[in-house]
Amino acid sequence: AGDAILRRQRVRESAARTYARSFPIVPVRAHGMTVEGADGRRYLDCLSGAGTLALGHNHPTVLTAIRRTLDSGAPLHLLDLATAEKDDFTTALFDSLPPGFGDRSRVHFCGPAGTDAVEAALKLMQTATGRRGALAFTGAYHGMTAGALAVTGAVEVKSPLPSGGEVTRLPYPYAYRCPFGEGARGAELSATYVERLLDDPSGGVLPPAAMILEVVQGEGGVVPAPDGWLREMRRITTERGIPLIVDEVQTGVGRTGAMWAVEHSGIVPDAMVLSKAIGGSLPLAVVVYREEYDGWLPGAHTGTFRGNTLAMAAGAATLRYVAEHGLVERADLLGARLTGRLDALKGRLPVIGDVRGRGLMIGVELVDPSGEPDRCGAHPADPELARRVRAECLQRGLIVELGGRHDAVLRLLPPLTVTDEQVEAVLERLAEAIEAASR
Numbered sequence: 306a307g308d309a310i311l312r313r314q315r316v317r318e319s320a321a322r323t324y325a326r327s328f329p330i331v332p333v334r335a336h337g338m339t340v341e342g343a344d345g346r347r348y349l350d351c352l353s354g355a356g357t358l359a360l361g362h363n364h365p366t367v368l369t370a371i372r373r374t375l376d377s378g379a380p381l382h383l384l385d386l387a388t389a390e391k392d393d394f395t396t397a398l399f400d401s402l403p404p405g406f407g408d409r410s411r412v413h414f415c416g417p418a419g420t421d422a423v424e425a426a427l428k429l430m431q432t433a434t435g436r437r438g439a440l441a442f443t444g445a446y447h448g449m450t451a452g453a454l455a456v457t458g459a460v461e462v463k464s465p466l467p468s469g470g471e472v473t474r475l476p477y478p479y480a481y482r483c484p485f486g487e488g489a490r491g492a493e494l495s496a497t498y499v500e501r502l503l504d505d506p507s508g509g510v511l512p513p514a515a516m517i518l519e520v521v522q523g524e525g526g527v528v529p530a531p532d533g534w535l536r537e538m539r540r541i542t543t544e545r546g547i548p549l550i551v552d553e554v555q556t557g558v559g560r561t562g563a564m565w566a567v568e569h570s571g572i573v574p575d576a577m578v579l580s581k582a583i584g585g586s587l588p589l590a591v592v593v594y595r596e597e598y599d600g601w602l603p604g605a606h607t608g609t610f611r612g613n614t615l616a617m618a619a620g621a622a623t624l625r626y627v628a629e630h631g632l633v634e635r636a637d638l639l640g641a642r643l644t645g646r647l648d649a650l651k652g653r654l655p656v657i658g659d660v661r662g663r664g665l666m667i668g669v670e671l672v673d674p675s676g677e678p679d680r681c682g683a684h685p686a687d688p689e690l691a692r693r694v695r696a697e698c699l700q701r702g703l704i705v706e707l708g709g710r711h712d713a714v715l716r717l718l719p720p721l722t723v724t725d726e727q728v729e730a731v732l733e734r735l736a737e738a739i740e741a742a743s744r
């Protein structure tokens with residue numbers, strides 16, 4: 306049955322399928338970090354729905370919340386009317402927000418994907434400032450609708466749309482290949498560049514409606530921005546009256562070892578874009594923003610699927626479970642263990658160019674060690690090798706996805722509920738796969 310399903314999918318579905326191309330499996334059951342295929346094989350899922358499954362697949366707490374809501378007879382779809390489920394989700398969300406932000410915020414329910422929330426945040430700031438245009442970063446990923454695409458960095462996914470004429474793209478502090486050099490000094494120069502560009506009347510930058518950034522770029526290759534650089538971006542935008550939107554679609558809900566990734570640097574954004582894990586594996590997206598930006602009149606921004614009752618119930622259960630079961634601290638601890646061990650592996654395997662990340666959002670950049678190093682000393686990225694490693698991982702029962710500028714970064718996004726044994730299994734299978742692929 307599995308083979309027939311795969312054959313029909315290949316014929317009927319658009320060839321633009323992403324994950325399906327590299328994972329020819331038909332999942333029939335899933336629990337926690339384990340996915341079982343129609344052929345009976347079991348896989349450890351290090352992709353977690355691109356970071357969506359904070360509690361892994363089919364967590365009992367999430368399933369109970371969904372079942373209880375179904376059994377209660379609550380309306381499943383009610384546009385944006387008030388429901389007890391929405392009220393409860395909003396309480397859980399506001400309780401989780403960082404101090405200095407949550408206590409003076411409003412929420413706008415968008416629907417149903419991360420990209421919808423990005424659109425809403427950009428438009429909200431255009432309304433508030435009366436300006437157009439945005440500042441965005443190289444390597445950024447914000448979604449596939451027109452506005453979100455305009456602030457996304459990857460050129461190939463934009464084509465053939467215009468690249469967003471009013472967007473000024475700034476260099477993200479990608480330390481491994483930083484155009485300004487490695488480490489703190491590189492990040493400092495990068496911030497200076499941003500500031501000078503904004504202040505130079507011949508720099509070609511009109512005052513924008515907002516700056517949008519990810520604290521750790523996910524699709525861009527798991528690139529964490531240094532805390533000092535983030536604080537500089539906050540200072541620069543505050544001094545110039547530019548609202549700062551932080552896209553926490555992938556980094557939110559404990560993923561980076563903080564409930565929200567902004568907490569590491571302590572910056573207080575003007576708006577946060579949230580999706581993925583906040584819906585507890587069902588589609589849900591919101592923008593949370595400081596109350597002074599609440600400038601929309603009724604009807605100014607609408608949408609049919611603005612908050613699905615089941616997603617709200619699943620999301621509230623997830624937010625509370627993460628907070629109450631120490632999963633944020635655990636993401637920090639296990640993330641440090643994983644990156645430490647991968648760093649040790651890097652010493653042994655020269656095809657590992659860089660290991661980086663925060664919490665359980667980890668990237669391993671694969672390189673060709675025989676290639677000429679760039680000005681930062683980084684060898685050329687090796688996407689061919691990365692594809693072979695992904696295939697070798699799959700053969701060993703490990704699902705990992707690629708990302709980054711050259712698709713040469715292995716992205717590890719295990720659920721926050723990953724066990725110590727599973728961490729060991731991931732490390733073992735990954736090391737074997739890299740060795741096998743680079744032989």
Ligand code: PMP
Pocket residue numbers: 355418419420421423446447448449519523524552553554555556580581
């Ligand atoms: N922002 C970030 C940081 C993301 O990682 C993603 C999805 N990978 C999006 C926005 C878009 O979310 P969606 O795919 O749900 O539209």
